[in-house]
Amino acid sequence: MIYLNAFLFCGLVCALGQIILDNTNLTPGHITVIFVVVGTFLDVFNIYDKIVLWAGGGALVPITSFGHMLTHGAIQGYNEGGVLGLFNGTLNLTSAGISAAIIFSFFFSLIFEPKD
Amino acid sequence: MKDEYQKIVDKHMPKEEVFYNAAIAFITGGMMGIIGELLIELYQSYMSVPAKEATVCMLITLIFLSCLLTSLGFFDKWVNFCKCGLIIPITGFAHATQSAALEYRKEGLVTGLGANMLKLSGAVIIFGIIGSFVFSLIRTLVGLV
Numbered sequence: 001m002i003y004l005n006a007f008l009f010c011g012l013v014c015a016l017g018q019i020i021l022d023n024t025n026l027t028p029g030h031i032t033v034i035f036v037v038v039g040t041f042l043d044v045f046n047i048y049d050k051i052v053l054w055a056g057g058g059a060l061v062p063i064t065s066f067g068h069m070l071t072h073g074a075i076q077g078y079n080e081g082g083v084l085g086l087f088n089g090t091l092n093l094t095s096a097g098i099s100a101a102i103i104f105s106f107f108f109s110l111i112f113e114p115k116d
Numbered sequence: 117m118k119d120e121y122q123k124i125v126d127k128h129m130p131k132e133e134v135f136y137n138a139a140i141a142f143i144t145g146g147m148m149g150i151i152g153e154l155l156i157e158l159y160q161s162y163m164s165v166p167a168k169e170a171t172v173c174m175l176i177t178l179i180f181l182s183c184l185l186t187s188l189g190f191f192d193k194w195v196n197f198c199k200c201g202l203i204i205p206i207t208g209f210a211h212a213t214q215s216a217a218l219e220y221r222k223e224g225l226v227t228g229l230g231a232n233m234l235k236l237s238g239a240v241i242i243f244g245i246i247g248s249f250v251f252s253l254i255r256t257l258v259g260l261v
Contacts, residue, residue, distance in 0.1 A: 006153040007146035010205070014145025015138045018200035022134045028203050029212075029236060033243045035204060040247035044255050057153030060171055061178070061205045062145075063240065070248035078256050086252060090245055097206065098241065100176045101213045104183040105233060109217035112187035 006058025009051065013062045032063050039067025043075075069093040137199060144201025152178065152205075175206055182207035186214040212236035 017031050026034075039062075042048040048068040052059045059065060070090055077089020091098070152174055159170040182202075185191040191211055195202050202208055213233060220232035234241070 003150050003153055006149040010149025010152070011142040011146030014148075014201045014204045015142035017204045018138045018141035019134065021200055022137055028200075028208070029239055031200065032203065032208060033239050036240050036244040037247040040244060040251050043248075044251045055149070057151075057156045057171075057174060058146075058149030060156075060174070061148050061152035063204055063206060063209060066206065066209070066240065067244050067247060070244045071252050074248050074252035075255065078252065086249065086256070090248055090252075094244075096172045097175050097179060097209070100179045101183070101210045101237065102233065104180055104210070105214045105217040106229070108183050108187040108214060109221045109229060112218065114218040114221065 002056045002058075005055040008058070009055035010058040010061055013064065035063050036067040036070075039064030040071045041067075043068045043071035066094060066097065140197070141199055141201040141204075144198040145204060148178075148201065148205040148207065178206055179210040182210040183214045186211050187218060209237050209240060 013035070017035065020026065020034075021028065021031055039048065042051075042064070048059070048064070052065075052068075070093075073089045073092035073094065074086050075089075077085030077087075077092065079085070081088055155174040155177055156167075156170045159165045159173045160167065165173055182191060185194075191202075191207075192215070195208075195211060202211070213236070216235045216237075217229055217233045220228040220235075222228065223232075
């Protein structure tokens with residue numbers, strides 16, 4: 001059942017992005033930024049946690065989960081270390097994704113030639 | 117006069133099949149969601165990784181695959197076909213980083229690769245951090261914690 005929920009949620013987010021992309025002059029970069037900011041907002045009232053419980057991996061794959069984890073880390077940091085925690089904890093949960101993207105890109109660009 | 121001009125422009129604009137594109141994005145995006153959930157369950161059941169680490173492992177696996185496929189040249193064709201179905205998932209973030217890295221590699225390691233790798237995906241990181249800072253500050257000030 002959770003697979004169906006994952007399919008529906010992730011598919012709906014992607015279709016929404018595609019509809020915005022087709023009907024406005026925004027670039028894919030704008031779309032991803034909009035979805036990240038929406039994700040950071042949805043975590044404020046713990047809405048996104050409920051979506052993650054409902055859709056499982058389907059809610060963790062879209063870029064909205066990136067924003068969700070940023071806010072989650074910041075609030076977790078605040079609970080542990082006060083105002084300094086807001087700065088300390090922001091990248092706590094997303095650092096794996098950012099580091100992985102940078103590390104793999106670096107080594108693959110050394111190994112492979114660009115294809116045109 | 118302006119209306120007539122607009123009519124001519126509308127007539128010659130390439131008709132983007134909005135419904136078709138949205139359906140493709142829905143199906144491919146949904147598949148990505150299923151793959152994500154499948155990977156989490158695999159890591160949990162076969163490698164007995166705890167739930168939180170399984171999520172991180174899933175994200176790293178997807179990022180690794182999309183970086184590798186972008187370097188091999190397949191991913192650009194798939195993105196052209198699926199559009200948002202692959203741009204909105206975390207694969208789009210990795211794809212943007214990898215294609216910038218490949219493109220600027222020839223301009224040198226520091227001034228080319230290092231300076232331009234996050235050219236496209238930097239916006240996501242910057243606006244994500246700004247947004248999360250503002251919203252979590254508001255939440256802590258309001259006292260919902």
